[in-house]
Amino acid sequence: MHFAFIVDPPDSLKPAKDSSIAMMRAAQAAGHGVSIIEAPDLFWDSQADAVAAEALSITLTASAESWYVPGERRTLALRDVDAIVMRKDPPFDLEYVTATWLLERAEHDGARVFNRPRALRDHSEKLSIAEFARFAAPTRVARRAEAIDAFIDEHADVILKPLDGMGGAGVFRVRRDDPNRNAIIEALTDLGRRTIMAQRYLPAISDGDKRILIIDGEVVPYCLARIPRSGETRGNLAAGGRGVARPLSPRDREIATALAPVLAARGLFLVGIDVIGDCLTEINVTSPTCMVEIQAQTGFDVAAMFITALERAVRAAPLTSRGAGVVDA
Structure with missing residues (x-):
């Protein structure tokens, strides 16, 4: 099989801990071909009636630094790849949404995309806990300062965070008597123009x-x-x-x-x-990580589990391509 991974610029990935690299290594170990695609290289062409991308075939190495050897670069119709694995990191901005639109069009033409683009677009990583409130910490999602203030007054010690952040960026712990409380709320909400999440602090x-x-x-x-x-x-x-x-x-x-x-x-x-x-x-759901650390400490190969499941999903949904694999760019 041939798997294509949509990732951030490859030189920005950290092979010692990157789950996308672990998946690609596991795919290669299982005998599959691997290509990488960057989101700006996705495009739709009306004459070919296909979503395609400039893809770089790679050979994975065990090196902690030079983790891949580049191979052939060619234009691929996504519908002719066995699986497209979407691993682009946030920010979840309009360009990310546009990528999901293109991937959804590719899906319509027979491409198999994991995670599914509509699911990525419809699923807020923060706000989605509302569907499972019985498991959640006390939480409020709001943009007006008075609604956030009332939550802080009620719970005394809270975490405030943006809805589109990752890696802990923009996360603040705010107590009821915090002298910077108003300034933090103003900054995070952009003076009431942006919705944020407040959760009770969990010791x-x-x-x-x-x-x-x-x-x-x-x-x-x-x-x-x-x-x-x-x-x-x-x-x-x-x-x-x-x-x-x-x-x-x-x-x-x-x-x-x-x-x-x-x-x-x-x-x-x-x-x-x-x-x-x-x-x-x-x-x-955008690019969940921690596979490398779990394997290093327990021996459980999460990336191999992912590739086995991906193989099973691909076999369960045969490719229905109308193309021949390469689109004229």
Whole structure:
């Protein structure tokens, strides 16, 4: 099979911890061809009636630095690739949405895209917990300062964060008596022009913000607890958190198994849910990570599990291409 991965510029990826690279290595180890595509290289052509992309075939290496050897660059019709794996990081801006429109058009013509573009576009990684409120921490999503102020007054100690952030960017812990409270709300909401999320602060963060991965409706048996460094509220690895792999607790598994079939049915093939203590805080679908750390600490090969599930999904949905693999650009 031939799998194409839509990723950020390859030289920006960190092979020592990048889950996309782990997936590509697992695909190659399973005997599959691998290509990489950058989102700006996607295009639709009316004469060919196809969504295509400039794709670079690569050979993966075991190096911690030069992680791939470039091969042939050619223009591929997405409908002629066995699977397209969408791994573009946020920001979830208009260009990201445009990529999902193009991928959805490719899907209409027979391409198989994971995660499905409509599901990516319709699924807010922060706000989606509203569907599973029974598992969530006390949360309010609002843009007016008075609504956020009332939530802070009620809960005394809260986390404020933007709806479109990642890696802990823009996350603030705000207490009722914080002298910077108004300024933080003004900055995050852009003076009431942007909606944000407020969640009650969970002291269990000291034991880690647990990333739990779900692959095609199957829950990975280990999570990565991201533990904040001293003096920090955020457990995100990008914010200096320390990752500790652990077996799932009964509560972790309860939450994950409740969400898994619902999300898989929508075409969310790979999901990373975040749980602090006993509470669901986010449902990540754009480019969930932590595969490398889990394998390094437990021996459980999450990336290989992903590729096995991808193979199964591809075999279950035969390609219905009308093209011959290459489009004139």
